[in-house]
Amino acid sequence: MLAVVPHPVTVRVPSKVNLHLAVGDVRPDGYHDLTTVFQALSLTDEVTVAVADEPGVEVVGENADAVPTGPSNLAWRAVQELARFSGRDPEEPRVRVVIRKGIPVAGGMAGGSADAAATLVGLSALWRLEVTRDDLARLAARIGSDVPFTLYGGTALGTGRGEQLVPVLSRHTYHWVLAFDRRGLSTPKVFGELDRLRAEGAPPRAGAVEPVLEALATGDPRQLALLLGNDLQAAAVSLRPGLRRTLRAGVNAGALAGTVSGSGPTCAFLCADEQAALRVAAELAGAGVCRTVRVAHGPVPGARVIGGEDAPRPVPPEVHA
Numbered sequence: 001m002l003a004v005v006p007h008p009v010t011v012r013v014p015s016k017v018n019l020h021l022a023v024g025d026v027r028p029d030g031y032h033d034l035t036t037v038f039q040a041l042s043l044t045d046e047v048t049v050a051v052a053d054e055p056g057v058e059v060v061g062e063n064a065d066a067v068p069t070g071p072s073n074l075a076w077r078a079v080q081e082l083a084r085f086s087g088r089d090p091e092e093p094r095v096r097v098v099i100r101k102g103i104p105v106a107g108g109m110a111g112g113s114a115d116a117a118a119t120l121v122g123l124s125a126l127w128r129l130e131v132t133r134d135d136l137a138r139l140a141a142r143i144g145s146d147v148p149f150t151l152y153g154g155t156a157l158g159t160g161r162g163e164q165l166v167p168v169l170s171r172h173t174y175h176w177v178l179a180f181d182r183r184g185l186s187t188p189k190v191f192g193e194l195d196r197l198r199a200e201g202a203p204p205r206a207g208a209v210e211p212v213l214e215a216l217a218t219g220d221p222r223q224l225a226l227l228l229g230n231d232l233q234a235a236a237v238s239l240r241p242g243l244r245r246t247l248r249a250g251v252n253a254g255a256l257a258g259t260v261s262g263s264g265p266t267c268a269f270l271c272a273d274e275q276a277a278l279r280v281a282a283e284l285a286g287a288g289v290c291r292t293v294r295v296a297h298g299p300v301p302g303a304r305v306i307g308g309e310d311a312p313r314p315v316p317p318e319v320h321a
C-alpha cells in the first residue's frame with residue numbers, strides 16, 4: 001500500500017518594530033532585561049515546509065545570499081525543537097524548508113525569528129500535531145527572544161528577554177515607511193555597544209511605557225509618534241553614524257517621527273496615514289540615504305497558514321533609492 005504524503009504547508013509571518021524598547025543592565029546569562037512594546041508589520045516572509053527525502057533549508061528573495069542554509073538557520077532550529085517535542089529524531093527530520101525573504105536580513109525586524117515561528121506553525125500542520133500556540137511559544141523562546149512575538153503578532157508588551165508577552169489593546173492601523181540599510185548589524189554587537197556607551201556616560205533612555213500603552217488605546221498616530229523610544233538607537237547610531245542622516249531625512253520628508261527598529265539598522269518612520277506614507281517613501285527613496293524603501297502597516301496577525309481566501313497577496317510597493 002502507498003503511504004500518503006501530506007501536502008506542503010505555507011505560512012506567512014510578520015516582521016516587527018519596537019514602539020518602545022527600554023533595556024536594563026546586562027544579566028549574568030549575558031541577556032538584558034527588556035520592557036518593550038512590539039507591533040507586527042505587514043512586511044512578511046513566507047515559509048513552506050514539506051516532507052522530503054533531501055532535508056534542508058533553501059532561501060530565496062531579499063538578501064538570500066546572506067542567510068545560512070545549514071543548522072544555524074533559525075528555521076532549522078525550529079524543525080529540530082519540534083521534532084524533539086513530538087518524539088521524532090531531531091537529527092533526521094525528513095523535512096525541507098523553503099524561505100522567501102521579504103524581511104531584511106540582520107535588519108532589526110526579527111527576520112530570522114519570524115522564519116523560526118513560521119516553521120513551528122507550518123510543521124505542526126504538516127505533522128498534524130495537537131499543539132497550542134502556548135506550547136509553540138515555549139519552544140519559540142528557546143530559539144530566540146523575538147520568536148514568540150512573531151508567532152502571536154498583533155501588538156504586545158514584552159518583558160524578560162522579550163519573550164514574556166501580554167497582548168496590548170491597539171485601536172488603529174498605523175502606517176510606516178521602512179528604510180533598509182546597505183548592510184546589516186549584529187544584534188549582540190549592538191547590545192554590547194550600549195553597555196560600552198553606558199559605562200562611559202549616560203546615553204538617553206526611553207521614558208515610561210504606560211504613556212505608549214495609553215496612546216495605542218486611543219489610536220492617535222500623532223500621540224504615539226511623540227512617544228517612540230528605543231534605548232538601542234544610540235548604540236546602533238554609534239556603530240553606523242550614517243543612520244543619523246537617514247533618521248533626519250525621513251522626518252524632513254514628512255514622517256511624524258522616526259526610530260531605529262530594534263537593534264537596527266532599519267529605520268522605521270511613523271506617518272499620519274497611508275497617503276502620507278506613500279509620499280514620504282517616494283521622497284526618502286530620492287534622498288540617497290538607504291538601499292531600499294518600503295511601506296508597511298501594523299498591527300497584523302502572527303504566523304499563519306495561508307491558502308484559499310488568504311492566498312498570497314502582492315508584496316508592498318518598493319521604491320529603490
Ligand SMILES: C[C@](O)(CO)[C@H](O)COP(=O)(O)OP(=O)(O)OC[C@H]1O[C@@H](n2ccc(N)nc2=O)[C@H](O)[C@@H]1O
Nearest residue numbers: 030031032034144145146147161162187188191262263
Ligand atoms: C533587539 C530585539 O530585536 C528587540 O526586540 C531583541 O531583543 C533581539 O532578539 P533576538 O534577535 O531574538 O535575540 P537572541 O537571539 O535571543 O539573542 C541574541 C543576542 O542578543 C543579545 N540580547 C538579546 C536579547 C536580550 N533581551 N538581551 C540581549 O542582550 C545577547 O547578546 C544575545 O546573545
Ligand SMILES: Nc1ncnc2c1ncn2[C@@H]1O[C@H](COP(=O)(O)OP(=O)(O)OP(=O)(O)O)[C@@H](O)[C@H]1O
Nearest residue numbers: 073074105106107108109110111112113115146187
Ligand atoms: N532564517 C533566517 N533569516 C535571516 N537570518 C538568519 C536566519 N537564520 C539565521 N540567520 C542569521 O541570523 C543573523 C541575524 O538575522 P536576522 O534577520 O534574524 O536579524 P534581525 O532581524 O536583526 O534580528 P532581531 O531583530 O530579532 O534582532 C543573520 O545575519 C544570519 O546569519
